[in-house]
Amino acid sequence: DGGITQSPKYLFRKEGQNVTLSCEQNLNHDAMYWYRQDPGQGLRLIYYSQIVNDFQKGDIAEGYSVSREKKESFPLTVTSAQKNPTAFYLCASRRGDAAYEQYFGPGTRLTVT
């Protein structure tokens, strides 16, 4: 059963701690994306990767870091430098055809207190 998994569904951390969000896909997609969603803000792109060992900053990369060591995996680390980390985080992957459709995981809700 192909798809994108994100774990955990809910994550709680204390301010000042780094936290890593997991994203795995078995769709054999080359490109993967991380978005942040805040109420009334829509989706904002944090980082994306078009191929293994390569990634680019999105619109709001400050305070975040990523790695892409395997095609299937694109973990996102929310560092203590991110001023407002509490949000809903969505991972997506994209087929390689011309339509560029992105397919989304179920999301991780991060709460930092």
Place this chain on the structure above:
Amino acid sequence: GEDVEQSLFLSVREGDSSVINCTYTDSSSTYLYWYKQEPGAGLQLLTYIFSNMDMKQDQRLTVLLNKKDKHLSLRIADTQTGDSAIYFCAERNSGYSTLTFGKGTMLLVSP
């Protein structure tokens, strides 16, 4: 830069048609998309349209594209309570492999 605008809220009665509107600014957009998000879930791709098309129909969904006015709409026929969700319009950024999303339209369907 690219920008995608949507109205924030739409309320309809079950059985009526719903029309969700979207405007975009990038005249060179090649693909435009509609996604659906239910509470606490990820986004589900509903449909997309290529910029050389005016209309695309898929069961209860009809997408209309007016390139001159940079206006995209999603019509849902015979709207059901299960259609209640947030609907996002997105455009593919020309020359890039990224999408720009609107802020979403919350559709509320009442019985």
